[in-house]
Amino acid sequence: KRTHRKxxxxxxxxxxxKNEDEKEQxxxxxxFLEMAEKHKETWLYTEIPCLNDQTPIEASKSKAGRSLLExxxxxxxxxxxxxxxxSLSMNPDREWVAKRLGF
Numbered sequence: 001k002r003t004h005r006k007x008x009x010x011x012x013x014x015x016x017x018k019n020e021d022e023k024e025q026x027x028x029x030x031x032f033l034e035m036a037e038k039h040k041e042t043w044l045y046t047e048i049p050c051l052n053d054q055t056p057i058e059a060s061k062s063k064a065g066r067s068l069l070e071x072x073x074x075x076x077x078x079x080x081x082x083x084x085x086x087s088l089s090m091n092p093d094r095e096w097v098a099k100r101l102g103f
Contacts, residue, residue, distance in 0.1 A: 040092045044100065048072070060101040073097060 026032055044056050051059040051068050059065030076091040092100075 043092055066103060
């Protein structure tokens, strides 16, 4: 039984590793990166309820709006940040937003 469990565990680990490799490959593919960039740019012009139905660009023009943007970025980060300006949940990260909106 122990040998069977070890074999099963090893097979499971191989499947998990393969899935992680495939996911990493997908997230680094040119098609995904292009889609992600388009999503981020669109996000800048999307009215967001927690920004008082303003777009991030509109919110960035006032102190109160920038404060709301900061809260939104903290919320996004709590869902897990990513590299390259995008978390795996497709939310722009703080550095990308600050650079793009000039603050």
